[in-house]
Amino acid sequence: DAGVIQSPRHEVTEMGQEVTLRCKPISGHNSLFWYRQTMMRGLELLIYFNNNVPIDDSGMPEDRFSAKMPNASFSTLKIQPSEPRDSAVYFCASSSQGKSGNTIYFGEGSWLTVV
């Protein structure tokens, strides 16, 4: 299995630009999570989906952030407009409820720098 696949791995963008992060979960997994990690706040859950449906988006910082999961094999996290304080590592993770012990598997992360 290829694991959770994220793109881009690294992105540097200017303040005000739109950023789109992409994720392909592990095939057969029905839960998908977006996390943000910074030195100051650690690992924060932004949103998670079950069977493509957003279950809890209370961690999404503000309206500039949006996430979609149009099908079981693809999700996006969009930031528009981006700000320097959005600089962080964004991890996508997936899990199969009822299988593999509900373990979450993380992607390699998308390293975002907003200048």
Add this chain to the structure above:
Amino acid sequence: GENVEQHPSTLSVQEGDSAVIKCTYSDSASNYFPWYKQELGKRPQLIIDIRSNVGEKKDQRIAVTLNKTAKHFSLHITETQPEDSAVYFCAASIPNTGNQFYFGTGTSLTVIP
């Protein structure tokens, strides 16, 4: 919701010594407790997990213990090696909540050669 607390936030040990990281949780309904290791610049990776019907689990130099009554669980690393240096996260999961996971704030472990 669930609240997971993790201690200590930083830990330094001499190579060969043991390291212990502790976590507490608040919701007695939590039934699955994984531990993740994150090396610098890499993703968190599962190293061991335990379910609420088990009190202890071992995998070579790593062990996890669970005390359901006290609502705490611990990671034990014996005979530490420099490659054990990383940030370790504990987590708790409550069944029937849509697969929600609650992470601790992490412990930065440094093994001094």
